[in-house]
Amino acid sequence: MDRKKFAQIKPLSQNLQYFAELDSTNVTAKEFAEKGAAEGTVIQAGKQLSGKGRLGRVWESQAGKGLWFSMILRPTVAAEYGAQITLLTAVAVARILQLLTNKNFAIKWPNDILLDGKKICGILSEMALDVEGDIDYTIVGIGININMSSEDFGAQLAATATSLYLATGIEYEREQVLRAFLDEFGRLYSHWQLHGFDDIRRSWLQYSCTLGHKVVVKDNDEEIYSGVAEDMDDYGSLLVRNAAGEIGSFDFGEISIRSC
Structure with a gap:
């Protein structure tokens, strides 16, 4: 920082x-x-x-x-x-x-x-x-x-x-x-x-009650990604691993995540 x-x-x-x-x-x-x-x-x-x-x-x-x-x-x-x-x-x-x-x-x-x-x-x-x-x-x-x-x-x-x-x-x-x-x-x-x-x-x-849970990432009510929330990076973005093993990084200013 x-x-x-x-x-x-x-x-x-x-x-x-x-x-x-x-x-x-x-x-x-x-x-x-x-x-x-x-x-x-x-x-x-x-x-x-x-x-x-x-x-x-x-x-x-x-x-x-x-x-x-x-x-x-x-x-x-x-x-x-x-x-x-x-x-x-x-x-x-x-x-x-x-x-x-x-x-x-x-x-x-x-x-x-x-x-x-x-x-x-x-x-x-x-x-x-x-x-x-x-x-x-x-x-x-x-x-x-x-x-x-x-x-x-x-x-x-x-x-x-x-x-x-x-x-x-x-x-x-x-x-x-x-x-x-x-x-x-x-x-x-x-x-x-x-x-x-x-x-x-x-x-x-x-x-956190989000990490370790399956989450659905939505943009304007449209599902764009799903997987397990694994971590939060140093910038505050959520890291989600999908079924293919790929890690997606999501900024909370743009998406909605349903979990807990």
Whole structure:
């Protein structure tokens, strides 16, 4: 990893901007970033009207029931390593939720956190480059289901989604979860910029529920590859071995993989 600017790395500011209601925290975070907002600025919404997940999917963001926020980052690494931020974020989320609940969480490549096979958190990262091709900023949007009941999800989502409340019977203070995450993320983020991806990659592999499973790779709902997920490379791409023994490398910005 290119760490030529490591001397400029500073702790995240954790400048929190709270809004009772937004269309999307990622959209608002982009607006702040374009105006020069400092790294570590966090845009939090009590409710999102048009929350989005990966590949344009709708993300349910009910008022008072979960954490809906986006971080503005300005990492001092080469753009080719920017995709690692999503994986780093997933490790941070899995760690703090495990500490808070004493439950075992899993990461479904690349951006979902699961508990007992159900989704409890989604991550959406978007990167902007400057005219020289370096990272100008990265927006990392995170949605964590905190106090939803089964009725909040409805029949369609109840089979595939869960919350901390449903898992433990405890109602959690959202700000407690947010602060725990920001502390853990800040530590991992600084370590990543200074020392590279190796330690975080090892942690990610320990949480993974994707490796070792048969997966189907889709592009625009069309199956383009299938096989067993064997590893994740140093750039964050998933390595899949097909029936012919060939290894395919897939970037999560372009494909959808069903597993776990």
